[in-house]
Amino acid sequence: MMRRGALLSLGFLAVVACNKPPPKPAPAPEVTSEPAHVPPAAPKKCDALDEGCVAAEGTRSPIQASSWTLEPPASWTYAHEGDATVAKTDGAIVAVVVHETGPKKGESANRSAAFDSVVKKLALTMPKKAPWPDKPAKVLTVGAAKVSLFQFDGVTREGKPGALLAFTSRLSDKESLLGAGFVLDSDTKDADKAILKCVQSLRGPDPAAAAPDAGAKPK
Amino acid sequence: MTAPELAPGQIVAGRFAIRRALGRGELTATYHALTMPARDVAVKVFDPVVRDRHDVLDFLRRVTIETNALPPSVALRILEAGDDPTIGAPFVVSELCVTPSLAELVKLCPLAGDELAAFASNLCDALDVAHARGLLHLSLAPGNVFVGPPPTCEVKLGDFGLSVLTSPGAPGAYGAPEQLAEPTVASDVYAAALVILYAASGVTLDDRSDDALAAPASAAASQRGEPVDSRLDEPLARALARNPSARFASALDLAEAVATALGAPPPRRRESARLAVDDTAAPPVPRIEPTPASARYAARESVAPPALRSQAPPGEATRRPPPLPKPPSMPRIAEPAFVMPDAIEVPDASPGLAVPLARPAPRRSLGLVLAAAIGVPLLTGVVVLVAVVLLRRPPPEPIAVVTASSARIASAGGTVGATSAAATAPTSAPSARESGPTVTDTATKPEPGANGGAATLDVVCVPECQAIEVDGKKVRAFPVPVEPGQHFVSAARGVHPVQTKSVTVGAGQNEKLQFVFYAPKGAPDPKKNCGKFLKRCD
Numbered sequence: 001m002m003r004r005g006a007l008l009s010l011g012f013l014a015v016v017a018c019n020k021p022p023p024k025p026a027p028a029p030e031v032t033s034e035p036a037h038v039p040p041a042a043p044k045k046c047d048a049l050d051e052g053c054v055a056a057e058g059t060r061s062p063i064q065a066s067s068w069t070l071e072p073p074a075s076w077t078y079a080h081e082g083d084a085t086v087a088k089t090d091g092a093i094v095a096v097v098v099h100e101t102g103p104k105k106g107e108s109a110n111r112s113a114a115f116d117s118v119v120k121k122l123a124l125t126m127p128k129k130a131p132w133p134d135k136p137a138k139v140l141t142v143g144a145a146k147v148s149l150f151q152f153d154g155v156t157r158e159g160k161p162g163a164l165l166a167f168t169s170r171l172s173d174k175e176s177l178l179g180a181g182f183v184l185d186s187d188t189k190d191a192d193k194a195i196l197k198c199v200q201s202l203r204g205p206d207p208a209a210a211a212p213d214a215g216a217k218p219k
Numbered sequence: 220m221t222a223p224e225l226a227p228g229q230i231v232a233g234r235f236a237i238r239r240a241l242g243r244g245e246l247t248a249t250y251h252a253l254t255m256p257a258r259d260v261a262v263k264v265f266d267p268v269v270r271d272r273h274d275v276l277d278f279l280r281r282v283t284i285e286t287n288a289l290p291p292s293v294a295l296r297i298l299e300a301g302d303d304p305t306i307g308a309p310f311v312v313s314e315l316c317v318t319p320s321l322a323e324l325v326k327l328c329p330l331a332g333d334e335l336a337a338f339a340s341n342l343c344d345a346l347d348v349a350h351a352r353g354l355l356h357l358s359l360a361p362g363n364v365f366v367g368p369p370p371t372c373e374v375k376l377g378d379f380g381l382s383v384l385t386s387p388g389a390p391g392a393y394g395a396p397e398q399l400a401e402p403t404v405a406s407d408v409y410a411a412a413l414v415i416l417y418a419a420s421g422v423t424l425d426d427r428s429d430d431a432l433a434a435p436a437s438a439a440a441s442q443r444g445e446p447v448d449s450r451l452d453e454p455l456a457r458a459l460a461r462n463p464s465a466r467f468a469s470a471l472d473l474a475e476a477v478a479t480a481l482g483a484p485p486p487r488r489r490e491s492a493r494l495a496v497d498d499t500a501a502p503p504v505p506r507i508e509p510t511p512a513s514a515r516y517a518a519r520e521s522v523a524p525p526a527l528r529s530q531a532p533p534g535e536a537t538r539r540p541p542p543l544p545k546p547p548s549m550p551r552i553a554e555p556a557f558v559m560p561d562a563i564e565v566p567d568a569s570p571g572l573a574v575p576l577a578r579p580a581p582r583r584s585l586g587l588v589l590a591a592a593i594g595v596p597l598l599t600g601v602v603v604l605v606a607v608v609l610l611r612r613p614p615p616e617p618i619a620v621v622t623a624s625s626a627r628i629a630s631a632g633g634t635v636g637a638t639s640a641a642a643t644a645p646t647s648a649p650s651a652r653e654s655g656p657t658v659t660d661t662a663t664k665p666e667p668g669a670n671g672g673a674a675t676l677d678v679v680c681v682p683e684c685q686a687i688e689v690d691g692k693k694v695r696a697f698p699v700p701v702e703p704g705q706h707f708v709s710a711a712r713g714v715h716p717v718q719t720k721s722v723t724v725g726a727g728q729n730e731k732l733q734f735v736f737y738a739p740k741g742a743p744d745p746k747k748n749c750g751k752f753l754k755r756c757d
Binding site: 137138149151153162163165181183185187192193195196 | 750751752753754755
């Protein structure tokens, strides 16, 4: 008897609950005269790796103050810092600088100085005997520029061995380009391939823009 | 009766030391023997009943002379023959072929693609060279076709004319139906087509009825579970036509049709005509000095065996030697007994001295005779000196164990052993292919019974294998469950040497084996330093 009574009371309660009127709608928010202003996110300057700018397909980054640009590898974090344009990912990093070409006799000294600064920036440790080769291992033609490629093996970064690709190009009598890309030997994501693609993406100033009177008739 | 059984160490003809049996046929037994100076040879011993067959012995002797007149790249050389009273049977000594026979190759895996086209081209080319010299094979079978390594797949033929020792009334598994009565070039074309089909599938067409031959060869092979490229149907159908005149006019025509069907480059044509008239084209055969056993038998008249004379099919008379009169039927063992011969043959190993009929005897100048009179004793002295020096050295272990007489693998069974010539002795010894570069790799495995589960074995080939055997059983799909313990895995691909590995699989373990035959096209060279940037291999 007790169980039947309990069941009846539960059923009654359920019916009552089901016939409960719908709750009143919540009061509409008060409309203020001036809507809240959400400032749009400021575009990243991407002048420091800490900003975490991630390159997408077609992203171009200037190289220091020069009119040259490059395309950082897609999905890599990049920044055009004051002293170099840098892009990095797990196990690979690349930096490109523009330095003074200098006089012919001092050209190699300038290049060595620039290379040392890049190596220092990338925190690389070069092997003890790593002289700069007399001839490049390969010469790429990128647009109107000839880019010389040099490869150094036995380079380490944070104690991990890898390969270093240095590339140089004489942009003009005044300035030259130098870059270095490092990939760990253990890399399996073809980061070295991405760096080579990055080198081939170098673009100089637009000839039309650089020479506004290019279409003018010669005097 | 059968051929006498010889024990290892037994001496035949006074100087051929039997090492082991290579195979045994209906009326023959083939042995691997060693002779001085440290030379491996194949000794084929006939059933003593053959001694009573004067005509058969004459026939074989003439075939021997004709065979030795062929270029050495085409046919195995017969070095000596005779009748040894100590064993009471005739014998033939031939060179030992270092390359495996087609039967041995196909037992492992059939040929395909370019290898098949190259093989067909070389087989037909060898036949064509023999035909150009007026010699028919009539005993073509996978067991007496020896195949060289790819990609050239050179072909060497053995057992010319041994179909004479087959059972009466049967042309053999690869013989043309008309070859008992009227053998022609078309008979060898017929046999070549069957051998090519065998090379492509491992299938022998046992049923030679019109209905069976009307069906595509690929269908017949597929019924046996061995797929064959259907592009071969058309050339094979023509070559297997019942009417000899409907077949290809020459073996090379068959090769051309096969190459065209497979999309391979056309076969190279030797200057068969030049070979046919130029006896000096063949280099001198390394002669083994005659023994008393063989020297007792004087050379009989050199009458070219009519049954082996090639006759071109109608319409091909311009390309072929002039047809001879209709040859008599080939002699059969079952026919009435003949007079006991007192000799079989003393085949002169030198083609220059072998003067078969229908070939004019070369004129020899007086100077040549004088040079020979002086040179031969000098040469003999040098040979004896070298022999004495070499006799002091122990003979090296032979590396080639393919019988010069052809054969099948005793354990092969099935279609592999269905050779046409019963005289073709089966071979039970390991071949050069089988004994070739064998990789033995015993992998160290975890302790058996680690978890008590069933073990599996996975085998990968680079490039893909055509036949993989685990403990002697063919396996088509991997991984395959195996009992824990040691297993032997062999993998074969094309005409590459078979690789064998032994592996110990622990309980519950999945063991993986890899066989690498060669680097596939386009793959990085493993020896190349594959690094980053400019040292990438791709």
